[in-house]
Amino acid sequence: MLAAERQALVLDRLARDGKVVAKEIAAELGLSDDSVRRDLRELAAAGLCQRVYGGALPVSPALAQYAERRLVEPDSKDRVAARAARLIMPGSTVILDGGTTTLAVVQALPSTLTCTIITHSPTIAAALVPHDGVEVFLLGGRLFKHSAVTCGAAAVEAAQAITADLFLLGVTGVHPTAGLTTGDVEEAAMKRALAGRAADTYVLASAEKIGVASPYRVLPFDEIAGLVTDTAADDPTLAGLREAGVSILGIGD
Amino acid sequence: MLAAERQALVLDRLARDGKVVAKEIAAELGLSDDSVRRDLRELAAAGLCQRVYGGALPVSPALAQYAERRLVEPDSKDRVAARAARLIMPGSTVILDGGTTTLAVVQALPSTLTCTIITHSPTIAAALVPHDGVEVFLLGGRLFKHSAVTCGAAAVEAAQAITADLFLLGVTGVHPTAGLTTGDVEEAAMKRALAGRAADTYVLASAEKIGVASPYRVLPFDEIAGLVTDTAADDPTLAGLREAGVSILGIGD
DNA sequence: CCGAGTTATGCATGTTTCTGCACGTTGTAT
DNA sequence: ATACAACGTGCAGAAACATGCATAACTCGG
Secondary structure, eight states: HHHHHHHHHHHHHHHHHEEEEEHHHHHTTTTTHHHHHHHHHHHHHTSSSSEEEEEEEESSSGGGHHHHHHHHHHHHHHHHHHHHHHHHOTTEEEEESSSSHHHHHHHHOOOTTOEEEESOHHHHHHHHHTTTTEEEOOOEEETTTTEEEEEEEHHHHHHTTTTEEEEEEEEEEETTEEEEESSOHHHHHHHHHHTTTTTEEEEEEGGGGGGGOOEEEEGGGGGOOEEEOOOTTTTTGHHHHHHTTTTEEOOOO | OOOHHHHHHHHHHHHHOOOOOOOOHHHTTTTTTHHHHHHHHHHHHSEEEEEEETTTEEEHHHHTOOOOOOOSOOOEEEEEEEHHHOOOOOEEEEEEOOOOHHHHHHHHHTTTEEEEEEEOOOHHHTTTTTOOEEEEEEOOEETTTTTTEEEEHHHHHHHHTTTTEEEEEEEEEEEEEEEEESSSSSHHHHHHHHHHEEEEEEEOOGGBBBBBBOSEEEGGGGGEEEEESSSSOOOOOHHHHHHOOOOOOOOOO
């Protein structure tokens, strides 16, 4: 059990439950209370949690909101995230989109992985702090409060300076005719800019997003390399993607 | 059961039922009446509820906005942060350094404040999400794991694109001869770059940092406008600063 | 492949904080 | 006015905590 693993687990618990009890974590991981307390102290020093008597709380109650959002479709998201995490090759450079699904990807990363991750989400960046082997590059810009990612002209410009092997893209809708869509025009533009900087773009979309169309188009199907989902691979809605040469990574793959 | 959990539950009940009875809560949580009374006392002291004989009532929504006071006894960091928060004028553009002290500044900000905040700390950015009136601009770059801020060439370059009225700078040491110092050479360079982009730089340093020298020099005293601290304003260690024209904001100011 | 240096972990120590009980005081109701 | 419940305070035991130290694991250079 590596220190990075433990700290990632603590942050995960904080996001999920809104609290962490030192003794519980220690018992669960089978190590001493002291080590857990040390971790909590470290995380608190880095400003990633708030230390209280008996355990720790998220740094701001606002972050606890992820607790609710993740409870919506935890299994589905986690399955997709786990599959997507396997696309990240050691030593590669990967762009990670913002959102709860890509956050789940971070939690699913093996703690020993060595790679470079570029992101425009401060939340993703913070979650990667315990992963010692991961070099994190954060794209600056104006922060969009709704989804807590940077967007806008400055962010798009910052994206032009980077190049990556892989882009893991989160969307809110995958629709046969509307294509890949999301709920904000600025976010759509940012996602498009990021897709242009990576050799391959893989879309992450759990089952409830398949067949759904959101207001703003991100990309047409023929500009992505693959789709990671948890529906059956022969879902009829996905026929158009397969025809466009998109590889569908379902549950079994 | 964490103390913070109990108090959150009490606040939850207040919002839902409009009242709490001490005995009921105690029986429900399986602990003594005294502990519940202690919690109610604390919450009342923080202005989050109104204590009545037998239990507690919610404070009126009109008064609730003034209940920004912390539950815990404000430590020296919080005192410094609260003072520094008052330097931020409505409508101004402020650069916020990373670190736990500046994070405390965010928590001390009135929720109604309208301003622009530029930062190189993803943690600060995430903490600002609930502040609707605050426009947040995040400086991109390589993420330094130790302190969870972006540093390096890209971050310094990003900083060149911005201009601000005020820079709230956190350091680990304020020393008569060594000047303002910090523990990492890259961070020092970043702080220096940020100081160059603001009209005024104020240093935040609680008492335990006064007289301390860390390895890397950030700035000489004559390049900062003021120092916010919680020592007595006539501390002899600060004589050099006063001579350099730095205004010292102590406890009483 | 080995050894020195570094880091991480667990244990022991002393300190701080929390909790429940006892007791005297204050407020409310009859 | 009296009885009873709620209250605050002081105190003691218990739990959590920080710190120092010794041991084990890991890293890096030879």
